[in-house]
Amino acid sequence: MRSEKINWKLLIVVTVLVILVMNLSQVVSIIQTLWGAISSLVFGAMLAFVINLIMRPIEEQLSKSKAKFIQKAKRSISLLVSIVIVIAVLAGLVWLVVPSLIDAGEVMAKVVPKYFEQGQDFFNRLFKNNPDLVDTINSFNINWKEVTDKFMGFLSSGVSGALGNAVGVVGTIVSSVVNTIIVIIFAIYVLLDKQRFVNLYHRACNLWLKPETKAQITQALNIIYGSFSSFICGQCLEAFILGSTCALGMFILHLPYPLMIGTLVGVINIIPMIGAYIGGAIGMFMVFTVSPWLSVVFLIYLCILQQFESNVIYPRVVGRSVGLPGIYVMITVVVGGSLAGVAGMFLGIPIMASVYKIVKIYFKEAEDRKQMHSKEEEEENVQPSAE
Template sequence: MKKRNLWIYIFGITIIIIGLIKLDTLISMVSLLWNACRVLVFGAMMAFVINLVMAKIEKRLNFMKKGKRATSLLLSLILIFLFVYFLITLVVPSLSEAIGVIVQVLPKYFENAQKFLVDLFENNPQLANSINNLDIDWKNLIQSGINVISTGVTNVVGTTFNVVTVIVNSVFNFVLMFIFAIYVLLEKERFVQLYHRLTNLYLSETVKRRMDRCLNIINQTFSAFIGGQCIEATILGTLCTLGMIILRMPYPAMIGTLVGVINIIPMIGAYIGGAIGMFMVFTVSPIMSLWFLLYLCILQQIESNVIYPHVVGNSVGLPGIYVMMTVVIFGSLAGIPGMFLGIPTMASVYKIGVLYLNRKERLKEMNG
C-alpha cells in the first residue's frame, strides 16, 4: 500500500513539473476542454437551480403514483418562465419610457446649469460671456451619445453577419443547455446511483464517507445561498416598491424590481440598483431623487443588518471578511458570475476546512 502511494506521489509530481514546463500548452488544452464542456457545465448549473423549485413541488405531489417527476418539472418551468416574463414586461417598457424622458428632460437641466454658471460668475464677465456663448444643442448631443453607445455595442459584437452568428450560436447553446438540464432532472437518481457505484468500487469506506459529507455541505450551501438570495431580493424589492408608493415617487414597481433583482449581485448590486433608480427618479424630479437616495440608504442599512444576516448570512455561514475577499478575487477572475458563485464556493470550502481542522485537533488531543 505504501509503495502504491509512493508511485501516486511520483506520478503527481511528474505531471505538475510537465505542466509548469509546458504551461502554454496546458492552458490551451484547458481552454479547449472548457469550450467543449461548458455547455454541459452550464446545463448542470441550470438543472441545479430548477431543481430547487422542482424538489419543493415534487414533495407536494406525493399523492401522485405516476408522472410525478414530469409534472413537477413542467410546473417548475412554467413558474420560472412566468417570473422571467413578469420581470421583462415590468422593466423593459418603463426603461424605454425613461430613456425617452431623459432625452427630453436633460437638455433643460443642462441649459439651466449653463444659466446658473453665468449668474455665478457675473463678477467675471469674460468667463460668464464664454459660458453664455456656448452654443450647444444638448438634445442632439444626448441623442448622439446614445447612438455612439449603440454603435459601440454593435462594433463590439461585430458586423451584421457576426451578430447573426453570435445570436444563432447563443440560442443553439441555450437549447442544448436546456435539453441537458431537463435530462439531468428527469434522470437525476441515475447519476446519484452511478456516483455511489463508482465510489464504492474505487474508494475506501472512510474516503467515501468524507466525500459524501463534503458533497452534502456543498449542496446545502449552494441551495441555501441561492434560495436565500432570491427571498432576500423579493423582500428588498417589495419594501422598496411599497416605500416609493407611500412617498409618491415615480416608477415604484420598476425601480423596486430592479433594486431587488440587481441586489442578487453581492455587495455591489445594491449600489448599481440605487444608482439606476436614482437616475430614473431624477428624470422626473431632481429633489425627489435625493429623497429616494436617502430612503434607499436607510433601507440598505435594514437589509444589511437585519434581513441579510437572518435570510442568507446564517444559512451560508461565511464571515464578513471572507465575503469581501471572495467578491474581490472571484469578481476580478470571472466578473459578476464570479461574485455570485464565489460566495457559496468559498462558504463550502470554509465549512469543509473547519471540519478538517476540528478533526485534526481532536486527533492531536487524543494522541497527545
C-alpha cells in the first residue's frame, strides 16, 4: 500500500499557530516591545511616502534639465523643495485657523454669561404660571467670576503639579522631541537613498525567488503603492472640494469666518466620512460667538453639505481615485471604523482597494486558465476520422 505524503509545510504552519495561541500573552508583549523599537522608523517611512508624492514629480521635471549641477543634485533639490512646500502649507493652515480660534474663544468668554441670563429670562416668562419651575430655573445662578477663578486655579494647580513632577515632564518632552527628530531624519534618509532600497529589493528577489514569483510580488507592490498614493491625492482633492464649497456657501449666506471655517472643515475632513462633522462642530462654536441664530443656519447648511459629500462626492472622488466602487468605499469606512477607529477608516480604503485589484487580477487569470484548459480538453476529445 502506498503511504500518503505528509504536507510538511502545512504541518509546520499549524504547529506554529498552535504555539502562538497557547502563548498569546507573551506574543503580544513581544509585539509591543518590537513596535516600541521600530515605531519611529515606521512613522518615518510613512512620512517619506507622503513627501515622495510631492518630490517625485519635481524630480522628474528636474531630470529634463541639461545643467550638470541640477542633474547631479536633482534629488536633494527636489527633497528640499518638497519640505519647503509642506512647511509652507502647514504654516498657512495654522495662520488661517489658530488666530480666529483664539478670537472666538475670547468672544465666547464674554458672550456666554449674557446668553445664559437671556435664556433664564426667556424660560421665566415661558413658565411664569409654574412658580416651582421658575424657582428651579433661577436656582441655576452661576457666578462667572468664581468659574473663571476656579479655572485659573485649576491651571495653576496643573502647572504646579507639572513642576512638581518636572523630571517626568522633561523626560516626556525630550522623548517626544527625539522621536520626532528621528522620524524626520529617517524620512530624509529614505528619500535621498530610495534607489538603494529598490536595488536591494531586486537583488534579494533575484537571489531567493523565481522570476514568476518576483513578477507577482512586484505587481502586488505596485498596486499597493498606486492605491495608497491615489488615496492620499484623492483625500486632498476631496478635502479641497468640501472646504471650498463650505466657504463659498458661507459667503453666500453671509455667515462669519467663512474662509477659516471652510479651511478647518476641509483639513479635518481628511478623516474619512466623519471629519467634516468634527470641523463643523468647531465651526458652529465659532459662529455661535457672533450669533446663535446664524449658528443654527450654519448647522443646517453643513448637514446638507455633509450628506451630499458623504454619499456623492466622497465615494466618487476617493473611490474613483483608488479604483474602488463607491459601495465598497462606504462598507470599508464603516467596518474599518468599527474595528480600528480613525486609523481603520483612513487606512482601510487603500488596503481594500489593493486587495480588490489583486483579487480581480487573480480571478481574471484563473478564468483565463480555466477557459484555456476547457478549450484544450475539447480539442483532445475531438478526434479526426480514421477513414
